[in-house]
Amino acid sequence: MALSYILFAFFATVAVVSAILMVTRRNIVHSAVSLITTLLATAGIFLQLRGEFLFVVQIILYVGGIMVLFVFVIMLVNLDISLRSVQFNRQKWVAGVLALVLGAQVVFAVWLGSGTLRLPPRHLAVMPARNTEAVGQALFSQYILPFEIASVLLLVAMIGAVVMAKRRV
Amino acid sequence: MSHLTMPHLIPTSIQPYVLPVLWGVVIVAVLPLLAGYIVLLERKVMADMQARLGPMRVGPHGLLQPIADAVKLLLKEDIIPHDADRLMFWVAPLISVTMALLAYAAMPFGPAFQIADLNVGLLFILAISSLGIYGIVLGGWASNSHYSLLGALRSAAQLVSYETAAGLGLVSALLLAGSLSMREIVQAQYDQGEWFVFSVPIGFFIYLVGSIAETNRAPFDLPEAESELVAGYMTEYSGFRWSLYFLAEYANMIIVAGIATTLFLGGWLRPFPRFNDRLPGTSVEILDALPSLVFLGVAAYCFWLAPKQPVKIQKLVMGLVGGLCVALAAALAGSLFAPDAVRLGVHGGFWFMAKVMAYLYAFLWIRFTFPRYRFDQLMRLGWRFLIPLALVNLIAVAVALVVSQEWGWHPRVTTILATLATLSVAVWLASSDEKHETAIRTADGE
Amino acid sequence: MADTRNNGGTWSGASNVETTVLGADEIILNMGPQHPSTHGVLRVKLKLDGERVVDSECIIGYLHRGVEKIAEHRSYQQFAPYVDRMDYVAAVSNGLGYCEAVEKLLGAEAPPRARVVRTILTELQRIASHLLWLGTHALDIGALTPVFYCFREREEILKIFEKYCGARLTTHAFRIGGLQYETYDGFEADVKRFCEDFATKIDEYETLLTENRIWVGRTKGVGKLSAEDAIALGVTGPVLRASGVKWDIRKAMPYAAYDQYEFEIPTRPTGDTYDRYVVRMEEMRQSRRICLQAVENIPSGPIMAKVGKVLKPPPGEVYHAIEAPKGELGYYIVSDGTTQPYRLRVRPPSFINLQAFDRMARGSLVADVVAIIGTIDIVLGEVDR
Amino acid sequence: MAPVPLDNELVQRLKARFGEAIREATLDRKQAIVLVAVGKLREISGYCRDEEKFDMLTDLTAVDWPKREKRFDVILNLYSFPKNERLRLKAHAAESEAVPSVCAVWPVANWLERECFDMFGIVFEGHPDLKRILLPDEWQGHPLRKDYDILKQDTAWVRENLGIESGQ
Secondary structure, X not given: OHHHHHHHHHHHHHHHHHHXXXXXXXXXXXXXXXXXXXXXXXXXXXXXXXXXXXXXXXXXXXXXXXXXXXXXXXXXXXXXXXXXXXXXXXXXXXXXXXXXHHHHHHHHHHHHOHHHOXXXXXXXXXOOOOHHXXXXXXXXXXXXXXXXXXXXXXXXXXXXXXXXXXXXX | OOOOOOOOOOOHHHHHHHHHHHHHHHHHHHHHHHHHHHHHHHHHHHHHHOOOOOOOOOOHHHOOHHHHHHHHHHHOOOOOOOOOOHHHHHHHHHHHHHHHHHHHHHOOOOOOOOOOOOOOHHHHHHHHXXXXXXXXXXXXXXXXXXXXXXXXXXHHHHHHHHHHHXXXXXXXXXXXXXXXXXXXXXXXXXXXXXXXXXXXXXXXXXXXXXXXXXXXOOOOOHHHOHHHHOOHHHOOOOHHXXXXXXXXHHHHHHHHHHHHHHHHOXXXXXXXXXXXXXXOOOOOEHHHHHHHHHHHHHHHHHHHHHHHOOOHHHHHHHHHHHHHHHHHHHHHHHHHHOOHHHHHHHHHHHHHHHHHHHHHHHHHHHHHHOOOOOHHHHHHHHHHHHHHHHHHHHHHHHHHHHHHHHHXXXXXXXXXXXXXXXXXXXXXXXXXXXXXXXXXXXXXXX | OOOOOOOOOOOOOOOOHHHOOOOOOOEEEEEOOOOOOOOOOOEEEEEEEOOEEEEEEEEOOOOOOOHHHHHOOOOHHHHHHHHHXXXXXXXXXXXXXXXXXXXXHHOOOOOHHHHHHHHHHHHHXXXXXXXXXXXXXXXXXXXXXXXXXXXXXXXHHHHHHHHHHOOOOOXXXXXXXXXXXXXXXXXXXXXXXXXXXXXXXXXHHHHHHXXXXXXXXXXXXXXXXOHHHHHHOOOOOHHHHHOOOOOOHHHHOOOOOHHHOOOOOOOOOOOOHHHHHHHHHHHHHHHHHHHHHHHHOOOOOOOEOOOOOOOOOOOEEEEEEEEEOOXXXXXXXXXXXXXXXXXXXXXXXXXXXXXXXXXXXXOOEHHHHHHHHHHHOOOHHHHHO | OOOEEOOOHHHHHHHHHHHHHEEEEEEEOOEEEEEEOHHHHHXXXXXXXXXXXXXXXXXXXXXXXXOOOOOEEEEEEEEEOOOOEEEEEEEEEOOOOOEEOOOOOOOOHHHHHHHHHHHHOOXXXXXXXXXXXXXXXXXXXXXXXXOOOOOOOOHXXXXXXXXXXXXX
């Protein structure tokens, strides 16, 4: 079990570090790449929980699909104009207060200790062995409604994109 | 890993760790050599199709050409453009190569030779190879030159759109296989006694076209089309860095061929797996003797050629190649009498590589006969023809399966009906596309 | 060679090249003069809106050697080799044009045997020039194989030239008044053998390209030129015939021995890249027919008219044009009675056909620009002179 | 062989239409040459194209006769597709005299006139974009003039751009 702790620690630190990197980088493409590493790290954690299907879908969808479009857009937009514009809009104080409140909540939860959290029994946390079929079954049996709603939502998004693109051409 | 026939030198406790590493090292070592020899094969086949000889100078019939190329690339000066983004410039080819090599983890080279039999094997390979796009996009952006940026954007758009088409082509075969693990897919083809290429031919066709586009091969090699964008995203790369991209491209080609073989051409299965009447008097199935006969034939040809070589050293190397073929033939023949697992392992490997090579030959053949698509035609083919066709094919195959299960018709009959239905839709799609295309041309012609 | 260093003077109002970067809606893409597919040192400045060409300007002159100025300081015989260096892909037909122009100036006439041999060599050169065009044009559009087939056939023709006059490319095969060398024995056999197996070879190219959906997709409707535009822009040769104008100097004003043979003039209605491809392929077949008819009976007799060593044409001027593979190649020679021409003007078909490039490229895509340059079939030696 | 005065219907129709603007018509080596006044060049070209059906300008060039006071001959070679005939219009122009451009009549004249300007320095008035076509923009002198010695080049441009001292 020692190995899984090491792996978890590794993935967690990579995720946090690259998230911080993403926010602080001056060069947009560097921040995009660090966002990709964050997503990959979370995929690693899914794998840790033996959720291979989720691991693979996370990579195909997020990193292989959406982030490619992000990087695509970054390159099409003319970088040097946006770099010259002011990055921060002087709301330091509001941001500071919010950060403090959030930090306090996190500290309080950790202080209470995991005993108070009503975590589901241990074995459920780990996904069943052949989880592709399991995910498929769950998706089309218990959660059929959210699945349909999600697909309608995607359809709306696609039609919106087509309409916007059409006008410009 | 239990089916591994390796003598148990390694204590079982650490076997699951050591063996994958061992196989990994073997693949990472063998792959550049294999990629190099595929480049030589490509140049030889291209030459043969163009009434000329191809590389003949380095080694007999140019057999040592890949080594010469590799050494040249190592010695070439490694230029980094003036204000390129150095970090990205360095990382981009690395991303491409690592993703290409990583995808071999789930590739079943034979019943015995597979690093990790994930139960999401196919999806894993697709996911990892889709990460390869970053190598191209970041490389194009980092070299900070007008041409390579245009090339990078074009290849990203092409890869993303053809990945969907190829993926949908694969899904139609997955419906029949019922599982994502590469090993179970091959097993399903053995159980159904039929390669999926015969039951879902249109899926195979879509995947063939999609895979050509996905590896930037002609006639879809627009990103590095010499005449317009000079060399696309690779323009600013030179020396070893450039060869990393080159290695990534050929590794991707082998992966794509591997997927097609596993899914459509029955992975490591022998052409007629169930036909097993024996050679008279021995326990050897007739078809099993085939591979060793092939290698014996090649060896004979090499020995016949050897004395004809002009230079003494070439005689020697040609003899060496002949010897190698004889050794392979002996190994294949020897394994016939070894325990079952070894025989299956060795022969499976041979058949897998034979099919991969056949698939790659189709790549090369297509490359030298077709001119290049224009970028808008390429996109139009992808989005207006291939993806809709793949969706229709998917629905048709699904309906065929349900019909064969519910009404008890023989699955082969329903799949053939599904193929015919999809074909008619394809013809309609092509003709409507044609009319539309001429409409555009006449519109912007005036 | 309009240089861009001065402040954009060469371009109607656009700012200097460096400032228009990707972000703005239009970019200026500079192709050449060292671009792999500009068939020599041609530089094209394209103003692009995305992938579509909005405006284009051809900048030429990189290969200008001042041939017409040199002609005024050379005797008529001395100038003949210079003519081969203009359209170096079809040197023999340049030579034919020049020799016939000077013969017209002198009022001399080449003997029948010389005229027939000249016709055969010129038609072989036309096939060779079209083969080189087909190979490089297909290579630009991405078909890797035809170029090797075309060069294999072209090699046969160059061997015949080499056997006849010792040179393959810049042959200087003809002299003013006729021929320098008698045809080597076996000349008729070589030409006949080439023509025989060329028929199957040209079908080979057709199977590779004509019905190829991608080839048709890349060439049909690309670089359209209507008949009126073609005549207005002075375009001649295969480009004019592909726009539907049935005109060929070999038929309109026969020269050499063309009036003795029958052959058709291929034309196509729409005048796009595909039609020009079909016209040139058909022209190769017709040239083969001419060669076969000519080789049957080459008249015997002298190969050189009596024009004497020192040529002093009486004062006056003449314009003589022939049908070169690229179009109408004309020589306007003014003589002042001395041994050197007073003024020698060459009417270069590539130079004038290239002017139609802007009309064809406007509104097409960047990838088509390469196909359009290929389809006009220009040789920069002739464009720049 | 010497040029013979020519008087066929075409010349008569031209004379009827333009009177003394048609200076002379000769036949040299069976090719018709009509000398016209340079001022009327554009009208005569328009007439030739529309009424006389000379729909293609095959070539436009010039010849330099330094000893004459109107030193340049501007030569227009016309061709008629319907009549399968050639005609050569010639106009005398002095060194600084502007010749009316025929770009409006035959668009092919655009590059041909630019080359004439580049080589002879003849200014074509009414040309859309008259600038050098073969030589670099900053080149001094017009090479095809008889007084432009073949050895003398624009040494300044050569030294500055090609870095060759002797210009040879």
